[in-house]
């Protein structure tokens with residue numbers, strides 16, 4: 001069931017460059033548990049889309065099944081949406097993206113939805129570098145079905161039943177980097193200062209932008225022994241280089257000290273400014289990203305921040321040489337180019 005928000009907002013709230021107000025990016029009232037990390041991720045998505053002045057009707061929200069996958073009901077109420085079956089969001093996103101490349105694809109999934117039933121789907125969307133933002137709201141459990149450990153639960157982590165998890169965890173960021181995602185980041189639902197600019201950068205990237213957000217489940221996995229609890233994550237978090245994101249239309253107003261700041265320019269001329277000093281990760285180097293993740297894990301720490309960016313990565317359309325236009329924009333002439341074109345093609349095989 002969806003509960004609609006009251007329409008009244010403060011009359012002086014300023015619109016963005018495209019003329020939309022923040023409320024134009026909101027959705028229905030959330031029915032998730034009070035304090036659930038997923039609601040903070042939803043708020044960050046709303047803020048990022050508002051600040052980027054994305055036109056809501058240009059966005060397609062996609063999800064699978066889980067509390068996390070219910071989230072698209074709570075943001076971007078004026079966008080297109082498809083709530084698929086469990087673990088199948090990536091193939092729906094692939095089909096839609098192949099048919100209409102002019103829209104922005106925003107997939108929301110859970111650690112259960114992605115790292116278990118949807119693992120194969122996830123792997124192939126990543127290796128195709130599909131042009132989409134793929135967010136996993138990672139709480140280390142199956143929240144919707146009452147808190148069973150998921151495949152991202154750390155070994156030894158203790159959930160509500162009190163028995164430690166016996167199995168090794170899957171690190172979705174490492175898998176995404178290894179399989180060829182062009183943009184990979186990890187954040188925490190409780191850190192909107194980091195999450196909002198990370199989502200803005202992810203939305204501006206052309207190719208697979210994978211963002212793993214640790215998003216505690218307050219009802220089933222916020223226990224003292226859980227490594228996905230608010231307390232644990234706050235105490236064991238370390239950030240890679242801090243960064244600013246400057247969208248392509250925005251004038252650069254800050255001066256960055258040479259040698260201390262590195263600029264990574266994305267396909268649309270947006271720039272990520274990385275400030276060195278907090279860490280020295282070279283984010284265009286896959287191997288360094290993998291090493292840094294493993295190194296932090298060994299020390300019992302969670303590494304957050306933008307972990308890897310390939311500024312020259314090619315998305316599925318470029319790799320497959322597909323038509324530059326959305327399929328619904330093709331007319332009869334494009335689809336039936338006539339007998340001469342057919343004869344040309346046949347000649348090529350003679």
Ligand SMILES: Cc1ncc(C[n+]2csc(CCOP(=O)(O)OP(=O)(O)O)c2C)c(N)n1
Nearest residue numbers: 066067068086110111112113141142143144
């Ligand atoms: C084919 C199928 N198998 C199992 C289920 C039961 N089920 C519903 S949600 C879910 C896991 C949800 O976990 P996650 O994706 O981590 O989302 P969360 O609720 O934690 O946000 C499962 C196993 C289902 N709906 N469909």
Ligand code: SF4
Nearest residue numbers: 033036067143217218
């Ligand atoms: S059960 Fe957990 S994941 Fe689901 S809404 Fe409640 S707190 Fe969030």
Ligand SMILES: [Mg+2]
Nearest residue numbers: 110111139141
């Ligand atoms: Mg989960």
